[in-house]
Amino acid sequence: xxxxxxxxxxxxxxxxxxxxxxxxxxxxxxxxxxxxxxxxxxxxxxxxxxxxxxxxxxxxxxxxxxxxxxxxxxxxxxxxxxxxxxxxxxxxxxxxxxxxxxxxxxxxxxxxxxxxxxxxxxxxxxxxxxxxxxxxxxxxxxxxxxxxxxxxxxxxxxxxxxxxxxxxxxxxxxxxxxxxxxxxxxxxxxxxxxxxxxxxxx
Amino acid sequence: xxxxxxxxxxxxxxxxxxxxxxxxxxxxxxxxxxxxxxxxxxxxxxxxxxxxxxxxxxxxxxxxxxxxxxxxxxxxxxxxxxxxxxxxxxxxxxxxxxxxxxxxxxxxxxxxxxxxxxxxxxxxxxxxxxxxxxxxxxxxxxxxxxxxxxxxxxxxxxxxxxxxxxxxxxxxxxxxxxxxxxxxxxxxxxxxxxxxxxxxxxxxxxxxxxxxxxxxxxxxxxxxxxxxxxxxxxxxxxxxxxxxxxxxxxxxxxxxxxxxxxxxxxxxxxxxxxxxxxxxxxxxxxxxxx
Numbered sequence: 373x374x375x376x377x378x379x380x381x382x383x384x385x386x387x388x389x390x391x392x393x394x395x396x397x398x399x400x401x402x403x404x405x406x407x408x409x410x411x412x413x414x415x416x417x418x419x420x421x422x423x424x425x426x427x428x429x430x431x432x433x434x435x436x437x438x439x440x441x442x443x444x445x446x447x448x449x450x451x452x453x454x455x456x457x458x459x460x461x462x463x464x465x466x467x468x469x470x471x472x473x474x475x476x477x478x479x480x481x482x483x484x485x486x487x488x489x490x491x492x493x494x495x496x497x498x499x500x501x502x503x504x505x506x507x508x509x510x511x512x513x514x515x516x517x518x519x520x521x522x523x524x525x526x527x528x529x530x531x532x533x534x535x536x537x538x539x540x541x542x543x544x545x546x547x548x549x550x551x552x553x554x555x556x557x558x559x560x561x562x563x564x565x566x567x568x569x570x571x572x573x574x
Numbered sequence: 575x576x577x578x579x580x581x582x583x584x585x586x587x588x589x590x591x592x593x594x595x596x597x598x599x600x601x602x603x604x605x606x607x608x609x610x611x612x613x614x615x616x617x618x619x620x621x622x623x624x625x626x627x628x629x630x631x632x633x634x635x636x637x638x639x640x641x642x643x644x645x646x647x648x649x650x651x652x653x654x655x656x657x658x659x660x661x662x663x664x665x666x667x668x669x670x671x672x673x674x675x676x677x678x679x680x681x682x683x684x685x686x687x688x689x690x691x692x693x694x695x696x697x698x699x700x701x702x703x704x705x706x707x708x709x710x711x712x713x714x715x716x717x718x719x720x721x722x723x724x725x726x727x728x729x730x731x732x733x734x735x736x737x738x739x740x741x742x743x744x745x746x747x748x749x750x751x752x753x754x755x756x757x758x759x760x761x762x763x764x765x766x767x768x769x770x771x772x773x774x775x776x777x778x779x780x781x782x783x784x785x786x787x788x789x790x791x792x793x794x795x796x797x798x799x800x801x802x803x804x805x806x807x808x809x810x811x812x813x814x815x816x817x818x819x820x821x822x823x824x825x826x827x828x829x830x831x832x833x834x835x836x837x838x839x840x841x842x843x844x845x846x847x848x849x850x851x852x853x854x855x856x857x858x859x860x861x862x863x864x
Contacts, residue, residue, distance in 0.1 A: 401760035
């Protein structure tokens with residue numbers, strides 16, 4: 373964990389050095405935000421402290437220098453916690469509920485109820501939900517197209533756990549890394565996408 | 575004044591009728607047959623959007639927002655606060671008491687405060703300096719709830735109504751105004767928080783949606799007007815009057831950020847960035863939002 377943090381810190385320092393020009397406005401804006409915001413409910417001020425990845429993506433306008441990006445992406449990949457039991461497929465029915473649920477992590481959420489994955493906000497998934505967003509790509513027929521091999525299961529679990537391990541400045545939240553979804557919830561989402569019985573693959 | 579009120583009452587009854595129609599639609603089965611899922615989504619979105627646009631057009635001549643304009647006018651002209659003064663000497667950038675065109679030229683730099691201020695920040699400033707209200711009291715419950723509409727909301731709506739039909743012309747002459755634009759752009763792109771979101775995560779590309787809600791690309795000139803148009807707005811969801819201060823606040827909530835200070839410099843700069851991008855478009859006045 374320590375080396376992981378250290379390498380993130382090193383990469384961030386490197387990134388900041390890369391873009392000194394835009395850095396002045398950026399630093400000024402960040403100090404202003406930290407001065408003007410206040411903690412509310414479960415949304416603490418610590419959320420404004422950029423981690424290495426956020427700092428990199430912010431300073432590099434989501435296209436950071438490749439060498440640094442590769443290094444950081446590797447760190448994200450190594451920090452993915454896969455299930456200890458080696459099983460990736462949960463219950464697709466419960467996964468559908470998690471995909472539908474857009475609650476969680478805002479200052480108006482209590483923090484006691486289970487968080488949702490907000491999946492339909494950005495993705496087309498099951499065929500029966502016609503209210504879906506398009507910030508992410510369509511996941512309809514996700515498993516039908518890719519199959520259900522152990523490799524695909526692991527990939528899918530990892531992608532939901534931390535999308536940034538696959539594309540550093542992806543728009544998608546890091547649902548496992550951020551503590552938004554539990555291991556069981558992520559397994560249920562993997563099942564929604566890969567289980568041959570899931571309506572996604574019908 | 576009384577004719578404004580009468581028209582607004584007529585508008586409100588129209589709104590109730592439209593809401594009833596909406597509720598009926600919501601009760602109808604919304605699921606479409608499976609094979610046509612993608613097509614159905616865009617069709618149902620278009621139907622909802624078209625319905626709302628029709629309703630908004632119908633309401634444009636007699637918007638419920640006018641009730642709040644009338645309330646704001648009364649508040650503007652009445653002697654209030656510990657100093658028992660009206661706001662008629664408040665300078666919104668074009669001279670004390672000049673309201674015509676002030677809204678479409680804000681945020682702007684105010685030398686007396688040494689700051690760039692959006693309309694709400696400036697009105698709060700005037701309520702503090704001219705009337706003796708305390709800024710922290712005004713910040714305690716700044717947004718409309720079922721319990722009531724805060725005075726600054728009505729005042730902003732009144733001031734905005736005085737720019738109806740005028741071109742947006744937010745100034746970029748002063749160095750501080752240009753700095754506000756640049757810092758606003760940084761704030762817009764600042765990714766942080768539990769979900770790594772910035773404003774740009776949802777509002778940085780053309781043609782994006784959350785569920786069926788269309789998201790304007792606020793980095794493009796043609797969409798930037800959508801962030802300005804219709805605000806302050808009477809929101810059908812909840813039936814409350816809201817200003818851009820509220821809109822920014824609720825976006826940061828959904829961004830999973832902590833809460834921005836009410837009428838803060840951060841919000842003024844963000845509104846400068848978004849507003850300047852909309853310069854040149856005609857502002858239609860306080861409106862109606864979904």
